Amino acid sequence: MKRSALTRQTPLRAKRATPRTRKTSPCRVRGCRAASASVRVGADERYCRKHATAVADRACGAFVRARDPRCVACGSEDGVQWAHVHTRGMRYVRWDALNSVGLCARCHFAYTRSPARWVKFVERTWPGRWVRILHRELWAERQGGAVDVAEVIRAYREGRSWEMPDSLPGVFLEEV
Secondary structure, eight states, rough: OOOOTOOOOOOOSSOOSSOOOOOOOOOOSSSOSSSOOOOOOOSSOEEEEHHHHHHHHHHHHHHHHHHHOOOTTOOOOOOEEEEEETTTSSSTTOOGGGEEEOHHHHHHHHHHHHHHHHHHHHHHHHHTTHHOOOOOOOHHHHOOOOOHHHHHHHHHTTTOOOOOOOOOTTTTOOOO
16 A cells, blocks of 8 residues: 555554453353442352342242242142242342242242232231231332342341341331
8 A cells, every 4th residue: 555645654542551440340140241240249249230139039049949848839849939929029028038938830820810819828828928018018118228139149048038127116107
């Protein structure tokens, strides 16, 4: 290529001598592109929010299957699954041990398709549990903030249950 007066010998921008370093440690999951790992479980174990939720789900599910080796509805030992008394969409009681039960696939599917039968079963089997979990969710919602997912993971890995507190001593919810 002929050099003319318009071509430059050096690029317009100089290349960085050293590559940029991350200010926070990355998520532990290989291939995760999260900018920062906001959940710190241990000294060298950090996760982004998405992967921390998945790790907490696995830990809680394993705890429930160990606690309830048989289906609480029919007594079957075949493929016990982690199920929720109230939907896992209730973010404050998602990993609450009181909100978790072990159901076989058949009962889990049947009760998911018939919520009225599920409420009746829960109230007959564990009187007061349905309302108690609702109170925990409402109390936590009023308090604001978020669940400490790292504490949930640590608790279930240590083999102890994690429960959302009902309320502070002396604080009662008004009737809804």
